[in-house]
Amino acid sequence: MLKIINLQAKVGEKEILKGIDLEVKAGEVHAIMGPNGSGKSTLAQVLAGREIYEVTGGQVLFEGRDLLEMAPEERAVEGVFLAFQYPVEIPGVSNPYFLRAALNSVRKHRGLPEVDAFDFTELAKQKMKLLEMDEALMKRNVNAGFSGGEKKRNEILQLALLEPKLAVLDETDSGLDIDALKAVSRGVNALRSPERAFLVVTHYQRLLNHIVPDFVHVMANGRIVRSGDKSLALELEQKGYAEMDELAVSELVR
Amino acid sequence: MSSTTEIAALANQEYKYGFYTDIEVDAVPPGLNEDVIRTISAKKGEPEFMLEWRLKAYRHWLTMKEPTWANVRYPPIDYQKVVYYSSPKTAKNGPKSLDEVDPKLLETYEKLGIPLREQQKLAGVAVDAVFDSVSVATTFRGRLKELGIIFCSFSEAVQEHPELVEKYLGSVVPYTDNFFATLNSAVFSDGSFCYVPKGVRCPMELSTYFRINAKDTGQFERTLIIAEEGSYVSYLEGCTAPIRDSNQLHAAVVELVALDNAQIKYSTVQNWYPGDKEGRGGIYNFVTKRGKCQGVNSKISWTQLETGSAITWKYPSCLLMGDNSVGEFYSVAVTNNRQQADTGTKMIHIGKNTKSTIVSKGISAGHGQNTYRGMVKILKGAEGARNFSQCDSLLIGDQCGAHTFPYLEVRNSTAQVEHEATTSKIGEDQIFYCKQRGMTAEDAVSMIVNGFCKEVFRELPMEFAVEAQKLLGISLEGSVG
Numbered sequence: 001m002l003k004i005i006n007l008q009a010k011v012g013e014k015e016i017l018k019g020i021d022l023e024v025k026a027g028e029v030h031a032i033m034g035p036n037g038s039g040k041s042t043l044a045q046v047l048a049g050r051e052i053y054e055v056t057g058g059q060v061l062f063e064g065r066d067l068l069e070m071a072p073e074e075r076a077v078e079g080v081f082l083a084f085q086y087p088v089e090i091p092g093v094s095n096p097y098f099l100r101a102a103l104n105s106v107r108k109h110r111g112l113p114e115v116d117a118f119d120f121t122e123l124a125k126q127k128m129k130l131l132e133m134d135e136a137l138m139k140r141n142v143n144a145g146f147s148g149g150e151k152k153r154n155e156i157l158q159l160a161l162l163e164p165k166l167a168v169l170d171e172t173d174s175g176l177d178i179d180a181l182k183a184v185s186r187g188v189n190a191l192r193s194p195e196r197a198f199l200v201v202t203h204y205q206r207l208l209n210h211i212v213p214d215f216v217h218v219m220a221n222g223r224i225v226r227s228g229d230k231s232l233a234l235e236l237e238q239k240g241y242a243e244m245d246e247l248a249v250s251e252l253v254r
Numbered sequence: 255m256s257s258t259t260e261i262a263a264l265a266n267q268e269y270k271y272g273f274y275t276d277i278e279v280d281a282v283p284p285g286l287n288e289d290v291i292r293t294i295s296a297k298k299g300e301p302e303f304m305l306e307w308r309l310k311a312y313r314h315w316l317t318m319k320e321p322t323w324a325n326v327r328y329p330p331i332d333y334q335k336v337v338y339y340s341s342p343k344t345a346k347n348g349p350k351s352l353d354e355v356d357p358k359l360l361e362t363y364e365k366l367g368i369p370l371r372e373q374q375k376l377a378g379v380a381v382d383a384v385f386d387s388v389s390v391a392t393t394f395r396g397r398l399k400e401l402g403i404i405f406c407s408f409s410e411a412v413q414e415h416p417e418l419v420e421k422y423l424g425s426v427v428p429y430t431d432n433f434f435a436t437l438n439s440a441v442f443s444d445g446s447f448c449y450v451p452k453g454v455r456c457p458m459e460l461s462t463y464f465r466i467n468a469k470d471t472g473q474f475e476r477t478l479i480i481a482e483e484g485s486y487v488s489y490l491e492g493c494t495a496p497i498r499d500s501n502q503l504h505a506a507v508v509e510l511v512a513l514d515n516a517q518i519k520y521s522t523v524q525n526w527y528p529g530d531k532e533g534r535g536g537i538y539n540f541v542t543k544r545g546k547c548q549g550v551n552s553k554i555s556w557t558q559l560e561t562g563s564a565i566t567w568k569y570p571s572c573l574l575m576g577d578n579s580v581g582e583f584y585s586v587a588v589t590n591n592r593q594q595a596d597t598g599t600k601m602i603h604i605g606k607n608t609k610s611t612i613v614s615k616g617i618s619a620g621h622g623q624n625t626y627r628g629m630v631k632i633l634k635g636a637e638g639a640r641n642f643s644q645c646d647s648l649l650i651g652d653q654c655g656a657h658t659f660p661y662l663e664v665r666n667s668t669a670q671v672e673h674e675a676t677t678s679k680i681g682e683d684q685i686f687y688c689k690q691r692g693m694t695a696e697d698a699v700s701m702i703v704n705g706f707c708k709e710v711f712r713e714l715p716m717e718f719a720v721e722a723q724k725l726l727g728i729s730l731e732g733s734v735g
Binding site: 049050072073084102 | 704
């Protein structure tokens, strides 16, 4: 589904991704771990098409198509979803209106009829139950004044509504208490399917207790320095990132 | 003459003489002096009191200076070069065909789904009179007449109801009021007149669209609406399509009078030609609008969407004279490219327990400059008066400007006055967030802008609100990315 080949990117003059190779197949869950500044969030943003990052080399294929040639909104309707690390507030725009507009953009692209406000309310209610979300959030504006946990749940709600092919979760666990973490994980797990792939970017192992990955990759200094199965995450927790940094350095020297 | 045959006669007249009449009209040379005013008055066959009023206004105007306090910039206007009596959409001044019209404007018509014939009319292309609305107008007029509602052109009102015109003309905006209103008083060509008798609730939204000769009212328009005791009327002004007009200077006056327990709702969608991207052409819209809540428990609300004109200078106001009277002002003003708007309201609290609400939303994009200027004045006798004002500005891009000038004058210690103001900017992160959810940048801006404006759009009559949203989207096209 997703094939990343020697991807390099910079912001301003600063090189952040220095050659990423990664293949994700449908149905798989890949975790990307790494210390702050290793480039894991940048990778997530580049996949979504954030304009401030300049791709300087490499290739990304999404279902065989050149993803980097596609506009951000095109990637979205084609089925690439990014759950933001810092979900954006849009004062004045009601949350249900926004969610429905997003859903209808995707449905339109898929050749499906638009969902009206009544059907949408029903649909959203079901999904919110799964995430244990307070229905009051549907009476408010997009993320405006939401707590950290509410914002993250709102992201997963969008994931559940939009049903993308590839979901990139950028530090979805940051700022969540244990109850919220469980609710969010339950939401994500319910969406796991043979047709859908996940790229879970996280700093901590604890999220992976709840969303169990098929593969774990460790990033350091703009590269993937190790890959393995879920046991790698546990190893990492014991040893910490410092050792990985050394690994990265040794790789550079070599 | 019944109104049906009258309209038919008017329509025929236009059809038959459309082209030649225009040339005859053009015989009034540019420039302004007492002879021109006498000619205008004579051409309209006005009674003596009208001519006297016009002349008084003109003499007063000569002593006045053009105001310079507004936050707008434009080259000086030579008032002696203006043609004061002519149909604005003449064959002579206007483009000969749609080929001569700004292609951007035509694109907009396409997007609004306006039929070709209507496009030609709006763009001011000389076509034979369009009669499509004649039958509609006739039907509506008949129904209104049964209820005793008078709804006609100002000229007709002068002929047929001179006593009403004489009583109320200038009673809200006196001929001495301000430079542009005074000029209008001297030279106004036509406009709308509406009278709703005691206890009558007007059953439909009144709109200039349904008045056959609305298209000739152009440059110096004058509107007078009188709501008698316990009556109600909702009036829609304007058109959601941009009107291309060869006249640059527009100075209209609107006067509203609400007597005891009467209510007037006045909605405007103004989308005159804003000029091209570099700011060439475009209308100067210098308007004086004022409503008088003369009776107890009366209410006047102004709702406006201002997206057009190169320059907008407009402050729809309320004089709250009757005890418990209510004034409202809901406004969305958009400036894109090189447009400038200085708009707001005045709420003058005179009676006891008078209330006013101001909700102003300014949107600036491109190099647009948007100014809110509002005054809340609570006079000594206005025991228990209350005002709530909210002024929000939204910026799109970093070349535009938003300015807010609220003036408060409170002379009664029992009054409560609240003022809230915010300024926000549509951020790159918001746009990206929306794009990541599958929306285009333009959809995103339109959604954010509509969210920003919804408190005002809620006040518009339903079908108008839908068009307003659409129009807003078009006005802001190309303002991002």
